[in-house]
Every structure is written in C-alpha cells, then in structure tokens.
Amino acid sequence: MDAIDRLGEFGRQLGGRRALVVSDSGVIAAGHTQRGIESLGRAGIASTVFEDFHENPSSADVDRGVACAAEFAPNLLIGLGGGSSMDCAKGINFVQTNGGSIHDYWGVGRAAKPMLPMIAVPTTAGTGSEAQSFALISDAKTHAKMACGDKKAACRIALLDPRLTMTQPRRLTALTGIDALAHALETYVTKRRTPISQVFSREAWRLLAGNLARVLQAPDDLEARSAMQLGACYAGLAIENSMLGATHALANPLTAEYGLVHGQAIGLMLPHVIRYNGRQFEELYLQLVQSTSELAGYPKLADGVEGLARFVEELVEKCELSMPLTDCGAAEDHIPRLAADAAKQWTGTFNPRPVSETELAELYRLAF
Numbered sequence: 176m177d178a179i180d181r182l183g184e185f186g187r188q189l190g191g192r193r194a195l196v197v198s199d200s201g202v203i204a205a206g207h208t209q210r211g212i213e214s215l216g217r218a219g220i221a222s223t224v225f226e227d228f229h230e231n232p233s234s235a236d237v238d239r240g241v242a243c244a245a246e247f248a249p250n251l252l253i254g255l256g257g258g259s260s261m262d263c264a265k266g267i268n269f270v271q272t273n274g275g276s277i278h279d280y281w282g283v284g285r286a287a288k289p290m291l292p293m294i295a296v297p298t299t300a301g302t303g304s305e306a307q308s309f310a311l312i313s314d315a316k317t318h319a320k321m322a323c324g325d326k327k328a329a330c331r332i333a334l335l336d337p338r339l340t341m342t343q344p345r346r347l348t349a350l351t352g353i354d355a356l357a358h359a360l361e362t363y364v365t366k367r368r369t370p371i372s373q374v375f376s377r378e379a380w381r382l383l384a385g386n387l388a389r390v391l392q393a394p395d396d397l398e399a400r401s402a403m404q405l406g407a408c409y410a411g412l413a414i415e416n417s418m419l420g421a422t423h424a425l426a427n428p429l430t431a432e433y434g435l436v437h438g439q440a441i442g443l444m445l446p447h448v449i450r451y452n453g454r455q456f457e458e459l460y461l462q463l464v465q466s467t468s469e470l471a472g473y474p475k476l477a478d479g480v481e482g483l484a485r486f487v488e489e490l491v492e493k494c495e496l497s498m499p500l501t502d503c504g505a506a507e508d509h510i511p512r513l514a515a516d517a518a519k520q521w522t523g524t525f526n527p528r529p530v531s532e533t534e535l536a537e538l539y540r541l542a543f
C-alpha cells in the first residue's frame with residue numbers, strides 16, 4: 176500500500192464524510208486523483224472533483240470552486256496536485272466558509288469563522304504549500320498576486336507520497352526543485368529567521384542540494400524522490416516561520432512581465448542574491464555550507480559564499496534553466512520598470528540586506 180491509498184483513512188480521522196478534491200487535469204490524467212478518490216470511497220467518504228482552474232489560480236478560479244462547493248456541500252477539502260491545486264483548495268476554503276470574495280482575505284488572519292479541515296497531497300516537490308497557511312491567488316483582472324494567510328487555512332495533514340512525483344516531466348522536476356532549493360536558502364537568512372525555522376531550512380538544504388541532480392539523472396530513484404519531497408515540505412515549513420527574500424521579489428516581476436516560469440526566474444536570480452547578501456551575511460551562508468561540507472556532492476567550506484553561488488549556478492545549468500534574461504524578451508532598458516515592481520514585493524522586505532530599487536536594478540543587470 177502506498178501513502179496515497181491511506182487518504183480515506185486520514186479523511187476519516189478528520190471526520191470527513193463529503194470531500195471536495197481539487198486537482199488539475201494533468202494530475203487527473205496521471206491517475207493520482209482516481210487513486211485518492213478510491214481510497215476515500217473505501218473509507219465511506221463521498222467525493223467530487225473540481226478541476227476547472229488554471230496554473231497560478233486566480234480569483235475567478237476560486238469563485239468557480241466556491242460554486243462547486245456550494246452545490247456539493249463538502250465537510251473536508253483535499254488539494255491533490257502541485258502548488259496550484261493546493262492554493263486553489265485553500266482559496267476555496269476561505270470564501271466557502273467565511274463568505275465574500277478572496278480579496279477580503281488578502282493579508283494575514285482575516286478569516287473570523289472556522290474553516291474546513293484540509294488535507295494536502297502534493298504531486299510535485301516544490302512550493303511546500305502543504306506546510307503553509309498561505310494561499311497565493313492572483314486577481315483575475317489586475318493579475319496582482321494576493322497572499323491570503325490564516326492559521327485556520329493550514330492543512331491539517333500533508334500526505335507525502337514520493338511515487339506521485341515520479342510521473343512529473345523532467346522540466347517540472349527541475350523547475351520545482353530549484354524553487355524548493357531557493358526556499359531553503361532564502362529562509363535560512365531572512366530577517367524573520369528563528370532557530371526553529373533554521374532547523375527546517377538546514378534539513379531542507381541537505382535533502383534538496385544532495386538530491387536534485389540525482390532525480391534529474393535517475394527519475395525513478397525512489398530514495399532521491401523521497402528526499403526531494405520531504406526537503407520541499409521542510410522548506411515550506413521554514414517559509415511559514417521566516418518568510419522569503421529578495422530572490423522571490425526579483426522573480427515575480429519576470430513572471431508577470433514575460434511569463435517566465437517561477438522556478439526559472441528564481442534560478443536565474445538566486446546566485447546573484449546569494450553573492451549580494453553574502454557580502455554582509457557571509458557567516459550565515461557559511462553555517463549552512465558547513466552543515467554539509469563533509470559530504471560528497473555539496474559545496475566546500477573553503478570555497479566560501481562564492482562556492483555556494485557557483486554550486487547553485489551549476490545546478491541551474493544541470494536543470495537546463497540557465498539563460499540570459501534577454502532570451503525571455505527582457506531588455507536592459509526595462510530594468511528601471513522591473514526594479515520598481517520588485518521593490519513593491521512584500522517578500523523583499525524580509526531580505527537580510529536591504530534592497531531598494533537601486534540594488535534590485537543592479538541585481539537584474541547581473542542577469543543579462
């Protein structure tokens with residue numbers, strides 16, 4: 176029996192009788208959703224699937240999901256898929272239980288009433304959404320990314336089954352893997368870091384940095400897949416406690432302007448941010464490097480922060496995600512506009528070294 180086959184058992188533990196399963200079409204086609212539904216059925220839980228939403232779900236997607244929930248009246252929510260499925264399920268939970276529209280929950284702790292229990296079943300090793308109380312939903316009209324957070328929106332159970340990640344295309348493994356690695360590295364150094372969040376970040380770093388190249392080479396390596404999935408979840412727990420940094424602030428405008436996929440935008444900016452932060456916070460990065468420097472396949476302490484930045488650059492290359500920013504349609508004269516947008520990103524405020532428009536512009540320039 177794989178972990179996915181225990182979904183019904185966990186649903187029962189939460190008192191589930193009727194489950195709304197939020198899954199995207201790719202995950203449904205891979206057969207994962209059906210296995211979850213069968214397990215729910217064996218446990219006597221009725222279910223229906225909501226799949227009418229997009230990647231990076233919007234407020235309109237959430238509205239359609241809420242209409243589906245109003246008809247089915249679930250008492251349990253299941254986000255079975257990548258970050259989009261889990262975020263969409265959380266978004267539906269806010270509006271279904273507390274009314275209004277998802278815009279009302281932009282920010283932290285805006286839901287007054289109790290929310291439905293939710294189980295997350297990630298099929299990628301990436302966002303770590305299964306370990307967070309935030310739903311990232313974009314406004315259907317302005318495309319502004321709204322981070323809607325409330326402790327009540329956190330998943331009660333994260334069901335990790337590494338076999339579900341094996342059907343991902345190589346590119347998705349690469350994109351989500353680099354994103355998860357960035358979560359480990361960014362959370363370790365943020366202004367909000369705590370000894371607890373750093374434990375999660377350090378363990379995420381060990382698991383992700385040591386296994387990303389391995390899963391690219393051997394996609395069926397279950398041990399490496401397990402490490403990636405657990406690492407991504409730990410990195411998600413670190414985000415929940417310490418937020419993110421400048422890499423995410425720089426990546427978001429690249430996605431908004433040029434449609435660059437999140438993981439690639441992250442991979443292009445992360446090494447530059449490590450070098451930038453490293454000039455003032457060398458000690459922090461070296462602590463992280465030291466935690467694995469005796470192990471084969473990790474950067475060596477003697478190579479310092481530059482060794483870490485190069486290690487990340489090489490991984491991005493192995494992932495086939497490295498390219499100059501001009502390749503996605505960016506031009507150097509767009510830099511002021513991009514930097515102005517990056518300066519408005521919430522995540523940048525948690526970066527250990529301050530980043531104003533001037534520094535953000537400089538960091539973009541390095542990626543051309």
Ligand SMILES: [Fe+2]
Pocket residue numbers: 302354355357358423437441
């Ligand atoms: Fe990310």
